[in-house]
Amino acid sequence: MRILVLGGAAFVGRAIVTAALAAGHDVTIFSRGRTGTDLFPEVTRLVGDRDADDYGALAGAEWDAVVDTSGYHPRHVGRAMDALGDRIGRYLFVSSHAVYTSDGVRAGNDESTPRRPAERSGTEELTNETYGPLKVACEDDVVARYGERATIVRPGKVAGPYDNQGTFTYWVRRAARGGAVALPADPAQPVQVIDVRDLATLAVRLIEAHRPGAFNAVGPDEPTTLGGLIHTCAAAAGTEVRIVRVPDEHATRMFPLVRPFWPGQQRSFAAARAAGLPATPLATTAVDTRAADRELGEPPLSWDHGFDPATEAALIERYG
Numbered sequence: 001m002r003i004l005v006l007g008g009a010a011f012v013g014r015a016i017v018t019a020a021l022a023a024g025h026d027v028t029i030f031s032r033g034r035t036g037t038d039l040f041p042e043v044t045r046l047v048g049d050r051d052a053d054d055y056g057a058l059a060g061a062e063w064d065a066v067v068d069t070s071g072y073h074p075r076h077v078g079r080a081m082d083a084l085g086d087r088i089g090r091y092l093f094v095s096s097h098a099v100y101t102s103d104g105v106r107a108g109n110d111e112s113t114p115r116r117p118a119e120r121s122g123t124e125e126l127t128n129e130t131y132g133p134l135k136v137a138c139e140d141d142v143v144a145r146y147g148e149r150a151t152i153v154r155p156g157k158v159a160g161p162y163d164n165q166g167t168f169t170y171w172v173r174r175a176a177r178g179g180a181v182a183l184p185a186d187p188a189q190p191v192q193v194i195d196v197r198d199l200a201t202l203a204v205r206l207i208e209a210h211r212p213g214a215f216n217a218v219g220p221d222e223p224t225t226l227g228g229l230i231h232t233c234a235a236a237a238g239t240e241v242r243i244v245r246v247p248d249e250h251a252t253r254m255f256p257l258v259r260p261f262w263p264g265q266q267r268s269f270a271a272a273r274a275a276g277l278p279a280t281p282l283a284t285t286a287v288d289t290r291a292a293d294r295e296l297g298e299p300p301l302s303w304d305h306g307f308d309p310a311t312e313a314a315l316i317e318r319y320g
Contacts, residue, residue, distance in 0.1 A: 009036025166301030187227025
């Protein structure tokens with residue numbers, strides 16, 4: 001199949017290109033050409049800028065499927081669809097489980113869970129309040145345009161090699177140091193992360209099977225807790241940790257993987273599993289994330305994640 005990936009070769013896009021090539025498909029990447037330019041010499045690269053509505057490079061060609069990994073606003077999706085028209089087969093949009101409402105939601109909730117109201121005020125500022133509603137608007141526009149040729153994938157928190165977000169990587173690094181670990185949350189909190197390679201494989205399989213509809217891409221296969229995840233990361237690094245529970249007030253608003261709404265970390269992945277979502281063991285994800293992180297020289301995380309060593313040491317001394 002001829003597959004067009006909107007979003008370059010960073011993290012999710014990189015994994016999807018890798019999975020598509022491994023399955024024998026012909027891949028084209030459309031991006032600004034700023035990341036991953038040394039990767040995938042065999043693919044066709046088209047340069048454009050979604051923020052500037054520059055889609056000229058997409059003119060004329062046809063693709064069997066498009067995977068949109070970089071659509072965050074309705075304008076992004078609308079202009080891409082205008083540029084592509086009917087010269088594509090399937091449009092697979094990578095959304096987020098942030099589209100779902102929390103009202104009345106219980107553990108085991110699936111793709112029928114009510115979504116938040118779509119954000120169509122014109123704002124393009126991505127915040128905790130706007131991110132999910134903007135993705136809802138994008139989903140609706142893709143389905144309205146392509147109908148049965150539309151596929152929506154809603155990942156949970158994505159983890160794995162070359163993570164450019166840092167949420168899972170924070171715990172991989174911290175557990176690798178071993179010793180007492182400060183946690184400003186209940187260690188029993190459920191947590192769901194999806195290995196980026198599983199997400200990529202699901203996307204390719206959905207395209208190959210021409211499957212419409214929405215799919216929760218969450219994992220791991222075996223339910224785990226935040227405390228269990230930290231211990232798994234430690235075991236993967238060959239260290240031992242002792243979790244020190246510190247008051248929640250010490251957590252930043254988006255402290256890595258800490259979420260007060262527990263049903264949001266207990267979503268059903270039954271539909272995605274039936275469609276071919278693999279289940280990489282969490283320990284494997286941790287090992288491979290650490291290896292890739294060390295390969296890159298453990299670069300600074302992209303935004304404020306977790307405790308700095310001095311703050312954590314003070315908290316452990318106080319509460320440990």
